[in-house]
Amino acid sequence: MYFFAIDLTQTTIDGLLFGSTYALVAIGFTLIWGLLRILNLAHGVTVMVGMFAGMLSASVAGLPFYVGIVIAMAAGGFVGFLIDRICYRPLRNAHELVPMIATLGFWILIEEVFIKIYSHFWFRDYVAFPNPFDGMGIDIGQIRLRGDYIVTLAVAALLVIALYILIYRTRLGLAMRMIAEDHDIGNLMGVPVGKVLTAAFLLSAAYGGAAGYLLGMTANLAGPYAGSQAVVKGLFSMILGGAGSIPGAIVGGLSLGVLELLSSFLFSFSYRDAIAMLALFVVLIVRPQGIAGKRLPDRI
Amino acid sequence: MLDVQDLTVSYGAIRAVRNVSLTVKAGEVVTLIGANGAGKTSIVKALSGLVPKASGRTMFGDTNISSLPAHQVTRLGLVHVPEGRKLVPSMSVEENLMCGAYCRSDKQEIAADLDQVMTRFPRLRERRRQLAGTMSGGERQMLAIGRGLMARPELLILDEPSLGLAPLLVEEVFNIIAGLKQEGKTILLIEQNALEALNSSDRAYVIRVGEVVMSGRSSDLVDDPELRRAYLGVN
Numbered sequence: 001m002y003f004f005a006i007d008l009t010q011t012t013i014d015g016l017l018f019g020s021t022y023a024l025v026a027i028g029f030t031l032i033w034g035l036l037r038i039l040n041l042a043h044g045v046t047v048m049v050g051m052f053a054g055m056l057s058a059s060v061a062g063l064p065f066y067v068g069i070v071i072a073m074a075a076g077g078f079v080g081f082l083i084d085r086i087c088y089r090p091l092r093n094a095h096e097l098v099p100m101i102a103t104l105g106f107w108i109l110i111e112e113v114f115i116k117i118y119s120h121f122w123f124r125d126y127v128a129f130p131n132p133f134d135g136m137g138i139d140i141g142q143i144r145l146r147g148d149y150i151v152t153l154a155v156a157a158l159l160v161i162a163l164y165i166l167i168y169r170t171r172l173g174l175a176m177r178m179i180a181e182d183h184d185i186g187n188l189m190g191v192p193v194g195k196v197l198t199a200a201f202l203l204s205a206a207y208g209g210a211a212g213y214l215l216g217m218t219a220n221l222a223g224p225y226a227g228s229q230a231v232v233k234g235l236f237s238m239i240l241g242g243a244g245s246i247p248g249a250i251v252g253g254l255s256l257g258v259l260e261l262l263s264s265f266l267f268s269f270s271y272r273d274a275i276a277m278l279a280l281f282v283v284l285i286v287r288p289q290g291i292a293g294k295r296l297p298d299r300i
Numbered sequence: 301m302l303d304v305q306d307l308t309v310s311y312g313a314i315r316a317v318r319n320v321s322l323t324v325k326a327g328e329v330v331t332l333i334g335a336n337g338a339g340k341t342s343i344v345k346a347l348s349g350l351v352p353k354a355s356g357r358t359m360f361g362d363t364n365i366s367s368l369p370a371h372q373v374t375r376l377g378l379v380h381v382p383e384g385r386k387l388v389p390s391m392s393v394e395e396n397l398m399c400g401a402y403c404r405s406d407k408q409e410i411a412a413d414l415d416q417v418m419t420r421f422p423r424l425r426e427r428r429r430q431l432a433g434t435m436s437g438g439e440r441q442m443l444a445i446g447r448g449l450m451a452r453p454e455l456l457i458l459d460e461p462s463l464g465l466a467p468l469l470v471e472e473v474f475n476i477i478a479g480l481k482q483e484g485k486t487i488l489l490i491e492q493n494a495l496e497a498l499n500s501s502d503r504a505y506v507i508r509v510g511e512v513v514m515s516g517r518s519s520d521l522v523d524d525p526e527l528r529r530a531y532l533g534v535n
Binding site for chain 1: 348369371372374375379382388389390398399400403447451
C-alpha cells in the first residue's frame with residue numbers, strides 16, 4: 001500500500017510535468033480559435049517541424065538545448081507564417097469553415113510529403129533526439145523529478161508567463177484582445193487587423209515548435225506522426241479545459257498528462273487513450289464548457 | 301471636412317445605399333435621420349471603411365478615403381462610435397478607453413485625455429476598474445463615446461447613441477452631444493429619434509430606402525409639415 005501511494009504520487013507528478021507540453025500545444029489552438037473562431041488543424045505541422053528542426057540542431061549541429069529550442073520555435077513560426085498566407089489570408093472573407101478545411105489540407109499535404117522524405121531519404125538515420133538531461137533528476141524523499149520533465153515544465157511556464165505579459169501588458173496584446181471580441185472593434189480603433197493576425201499565427205506556431213522540441217527530447221525520438229498526435233492531444237486539452245480560454249488550455253493540458261499516465265499506471269498502457277477519451281466524454285456531459293471554460297450564450 | 305459624392309453600398313445584389321451625397325463642415329453637427337432600415341448605418345459603415353464602398357468619391361479633408369481600409373480611416377481622425385457600442389466586455393472601463401488611444405503614442409497627452417474623459421463622465425472614473433460587460437446601457441454608451449474621444453477625432457460619427465436607452469438616459473445622451481457641439485466638435489449623428497436629433501444639430505439629411513430624400517437646416521426641417529407627418533409623428 002505504501003509503495004502504491006508512492007507510485008501514484010510519482011505518476012501524478014510526472015503527468016503534471018509532462019502535461020505542460022500538451023498545454024503548450026493547446027495554447028496554440030486556443031490563440032487562433034480565440035481570435036478567428038477557426039480550428040487551425042495545421043497546428044500539428046508546427047509541432048512536427050519544430051521537433052525535426054530541434055532534433056537536427058541537437059544531433060547534427062550539436063547545438064545546446066537553449067539554442068535548439070529557439071531554432072525549433074523559429075522553424076515552427078515559419079510554418080505558422082505559411083498557414084496564415086496560404087490557409088487564412090486568401091480565404092478570410094469566405095465562410096469560417098473554408099479556412100478550417102484549408103488547414104486540414106495543409107496538414108495532410110505537409111505530413112504526407114514529410115513521410116515520403118522521412119522514409120525514402122536520410123531522416124531515417126536521424127531519428128534519435130539527444131536528451132542532454134537524460135538520467136538527471138531531483139530526488140525528494142521517494143519521489144524523483146526527472147530532469148527533462150523539470151526543464152519541460154520550466155520552459156512551458158516561462159512561455160506561458162511571456163504570453164500573459166504579451167496579452168495584458170503590450171500594445172499587440174491590447175489589439176489581440178479587441179480582435180478576439182470583434183474584428184470590427186480592432187478596425188475602428190485603427191488596429192491593422194491582418195498584421196495582428198499574422199503575429200498571432202507566428203506566435204501560436206512558435207509555441208507549437210517549442211512543444212515539438214520538448215516532446216521529441218523527452219521521448220528521445222523525432223517521428224513524422226508527431227504532428228497528428230499533437231493535433232489530437234492539443235484539441236483534447238483545449239476542449240477538456242474549455243475552448244477559447246488560455247487558463248483552460250493549461251488546465252486541460254496538465255489534466256491530460258495526469259490522466260494518461262494514471263490510466264497507464266492503474267489500468268493499461270494500451271488503453272490510455274481510450275480511458276482519456278472516456279474521461280473527456282464524462283467531463284463534457286457534466287460540464288459542456290470544459291473544466292475552466294465559460295458558458296457561452298446559445299447561438300441559435 | 302467630409303465630402304461624399306454619389307456613395308453606393310451593395311450587399312451582394314442588394315443596393316442598400318444609392319448615390320448618396322452629403323457634406324459635413326468643420327464645427328458642424330449634421331444628422332442623418334430616417335426609419336429603421338433606411339440605410340443610415342450602412343452609410344456610416346461605408347464612411348469608416350467597415351463595409352466597402354461600391355462606388356462614389358469620399359474625401360475626408362484632403363484625403364481620398366474612397367477605398368481606404370478602416371484602420372487607416374481611423375488614423376486620419378474619422379472616428380466611428382458604432383451602433384451597439386462594440387465595447388470589449390472582458391476589459392475594464394479604463395482599458396476600453398485606452399483602446400481608443402491605440403493609434404497614439406504621446407503618453408502624457410493620452411493620460412491627460414483619459415483624465416479629461418473621466419471628468420466629463422464621472423461614472424467612468426468611479427467604475428474605471430469595473431469590467432465593461434457589467435455596466436448598464438447608459439454607462440456603456442458613455443464609455444463608447446469616451447473611447448471615441450480618446451482617439452482625438454476630427455470628425456466623430458455617433459451611430460444611434462440613444463438606442464435601447466431609457467428616456468432619462470436618452471436625454472442625457474443628447475446633453476452630452478450638445479456639450480460636444482458647444483466645444484466645437486464636428487459630429488455626424490445617426491438617429492431614429494428624429495425630433496431630438498433635429499433639435500441638437502445644425503443640418504440634417506433625411507434618408508429613405510437608401511437615398512437622400514430631403515436635406516437642409518435642421519431648424520427648417522423641424523417645421524416642415526411633410527417631414528413632421530412622415531417622420532416625427534407629430535402634426
